Amino acid sequence: MNRETLPTASAAGQQAPADRTGVALEDVWVYPGDQGKGQAAKPLLQSIRCRIEPNTITLIAGTAGSGKTTLLQTIAGLMPLSRGAVRYGAHSLWEDGNRLHALLHRSIGIVFQYPERQLFADSIEKEFRYSLRPYRLSKAVQAERIDGALRQMGLPTDILSESFLTLSDGQKRKVALATTLATRPTWLLLDEPTAGIDPQGVGPLLRCLKQQKEAADGGVIVVSHDLDTFLPLADRVLILHNGALAAAGTPQELLARPELWLETEIGLPSALQLMAQLREAGTGMGIEGTEDVPLTAEAMADRILGPRERESHGTANPKTAAFDGVRKAESGTGAFGGDYAAESGTAVPSGDYATEHRTATSGEEHAAESPPEASILAAGTSEAKQAGAARMGAAAQLLQQLHPSAKWIVYVLLTAAILMQHSWAGIGVSALLTGSLIILSGVAYRSLLRPAKPFLYFIVISTVVSGITIIFASDSWLPERIYFSTAPASKTFELLVRFLFVMLLGILLAVTTGAKRMQMALEQALSFLERFGIPVAPFAFAATLLMRFLPRLLQEMDRMLIIVQARGKSQAKKGSLRLREIPVFLIPFLLSMMKYAEDLSLTLEARGYQLKRLRREGMARLPWTRREWICIAAGVLLFAVLYMWAL
Incomplete structure (x- = not known):
């Protein structure tokens, strides 16, 4: 059987042919926007190369923190690329100047997790109008699309006059999805669409996805932990692990590799879990049959009993006891359910297969059977962690581990000394001290800049306003002269910038300490x-x-x-x-x-x-060692130096 592996590096620069449609990700790298000097340069996504064909439903799977939502938002153009390209057909999603391609951007509809929290208007009709405004449609066309979206989600037309505050959470979620469907996107992107949804709402959602799949030149991309619901529906599956693409292929191709699901820490889907249990029970069915894993409860029952026996016996046959909780999933919660969904996150099956897998992992047999991308992925993850630990300097580690009380005492000493400064030389020394501590801490600059940014704007505005001098004529309200005076502006700036340094040190104290400590x-x-x-x-x-x-x-x-x-x-x-x-x-x-x-x-x-x-009841007391006394002594020394400087 053909298995799809990660594309080679030589294919990274190839562009999608102009006559093909679909979405192509070409060596996509995304780094966090708050990456700071001294931090481990860990990307959110790394070297993603794949192609998503039109008229398909693609499932993106992975553990929490694997990069699923980041990848979805990257495909939607909501995350700027650090490297690589995202192409829809022959066109790049990002144009020169880091601007989104307007037509492609409007052809993408994305539904976020818990979409009901994005509603804002005083009526549902205004919610639709806002979503449709970028498309510049006539009122007649807008009304037609709104009516179609309501019918598609099973909502009454009289809901248009209601406020979202009066709706239930389920109705809000349907309305939010309907506002996206009304735009008639070519590509529909969904993030955890079944999260918090009741079983009765899954059926209409899946029908909606099937309709979207059949739209011309478009498709559906779904991020979900709910493998039991979306594996039977998906045409292809992308598995992410630590921001990298671990594997891609059809559901059957990936289910034929149970070790992949374990190595990426997702755990076995319920179908594979059940087959492992069947083999353990000595039924003669199990892991060897994973080349054609039944993805629905009915198909699994047919595999075990045969269609006729299943129809005649139903669930009364002892062999079908495993499906007592599984068949209920056919009503909307997914193809499989029951105990496996409640098991621990390790999801390692019991029985012979678990023993074989552990044995293979420790020996050469595993090296031969495991997919090459999985071993590369594991090695890359280990190297990334080691590199991240090496990049954090001794000063940053010391600052993280210091007793919070010692850091607070030093903070009080330094802020008092900074506020005493009234000369430009003292301001310069305070700036040098603050900047040095920030650099040594290894904290992301953006983590400090974002809370301080409003105060920076306040400093600039206050400095400009305080420097403007207006002289009025003695016999008129009209200004006779307007000029800028540097003396009051300098005084204002000098006063406020000291408070900026105090604010930055306070934020640094909070960021490097943590709530629990x-x-x-x-x-x-x-x-x-x-x-x-x-x-x-x-x-x-x-x-x-x-x-x-x-x-x-x-x-x-x-x-x-x-x-x-x-x-x-x-x-x-x-x-x-x-x-x-x-x-x-x-x-x-x-x-x-x-x-x-x-x-x-x-x-x-x-x-x-x-x-x-x-x-x-909790943890041991935080230790107070000699380093805390040394830290306080250094703070006292700096205070003394700055105090003498201010005299």
């Missing part, structure tokens, strides 16, 4: 207050929640900006927001953060707010 350090440092009946744990826990909330806020901002760009087919730079898009961004963003706060509140309530128990 901060909570433990606060509880240890303030534990003496409990002798006076002052509760320490609530204060420490509140500080920890604040540290957890700020990164979540920034992540949600990034997610909403991507959604806004996708819905409005914006050609603006990634991360930017136009004035008219503010409501599209702000309303879902606020609702999402309120939802997060509500979930957090419910979680705390369910746990009974047992904050003291969190401190007393």
Whole structure:
């Protein structure tokens, strides 16, 4: 049987023929936007080379963090490429100047995970109108498309006058999908479309995907952990592991290689798991038959019993006991279900096959049987981890491991010294000190810049405004003279830039400490207050929640900006927001953060707010060693130097 392996390096530069359609990814590399000096340069996607044919359904599979969503957003043009190209037919998705190809961009429809959280308008009709606005259609054509999308998702037309706030979560999800279908995309991209959906809603979704597959020159690309639902539907499967393409092929081709699913840590699909159990039970069926694995419950029953015996006996036959929970999946939850979905993440089968696999892994037999890309992938992953550890300097590791209380004491000393500076020489020394600590920490520059960016804008605006001097005539309200004075502008800049350094050092303290270590350090440092009946744990826990909330806020901002760009087919730079898009961004963003706060509140309530128990039951106390005293001594020395400089 032919197996598709990763394309060779010589094929990386080949371009798709002009007379072919489909999506081609040519040596695609994507790096995170917040990569900082001193950090391991770990790409989100690396050397992705594959082709997605039209009129197909392609499933992208992999573990959490393998790069599935990043790949989907890259295909949609929402992630800038660090290297390589994405082509639709003969045309590149990215034009010169890093601008998206407008026609290709509008031909792609992407539905994000939990799409109901992207709604913002005061009526469902306005949601449709906003999605259709980039296409400049007449009102009649818009009405026709809206009506068709509603019918396709089984929604009544009177829902158009309702607000999304009055709808159930299931209705919101259908509406969000319908707004994408109304644009009639050539390529439909979905991220975890069955996440949170009830079984009754899966059937209409799958019918929708089949209809999209039959559209001219288009197709469907699905990212999902739900292999049982989408493997029977998929024409091809891409397996990602650590940002690299581990394998690509038809479902049957990949199911014929059980070791691949284990080595990429996905775990065996339920079909392979069941066949391993059948072999263990001595039925004579099992792994040898993986060249033609039944992908549906009915096909598996036919394989075990034969069609006639299955129809006559149904599930009463003892051999079909394994399907008692499986057949229910035919109603919409997928081809297979039951116990396997609830098993641990290792998903290593029991019995003879598990023993054989472990034996083969430890010997030369495994080297002969394992696919070459899997071994290369494992070696590359190990080398990447070693390289990442080597790149982090001793200073960065020391800063990460220091006791949070020691870092906080040094932070107080340095900020006090910086605020004392009133000369340009002192400001320069403060800038040099702040920059050196940032570089030595190895923290991503973007992690510090993003929270500080609004204050940078404030400094620039305040400096300009404070330097503008207007002189009015004595007998008129009209200005007689307008000029820029450097003295007040310099004074304002000098004052505010010191607070900028303090802010950057504070962000650096939070980024290099972590919420858990901060909570433990606060509880240890303030534990003496409990002798006076002052509760320490609530204060420490509140500080920890604040540290957890700020990164979540920034992540949600990034997610909403991507959604806004996708819905409005914006050609603006990634991360930017136009004035008219503010409501599209702000309303879902606020609702999402309120939802997060509500979930957090419910979680705390369910746990009974047992904050003291969190401190007393947990981990060992953070160590205080000689390095902490050396760190504090260095902070005192720097404070003394800067203090003398300020005199």
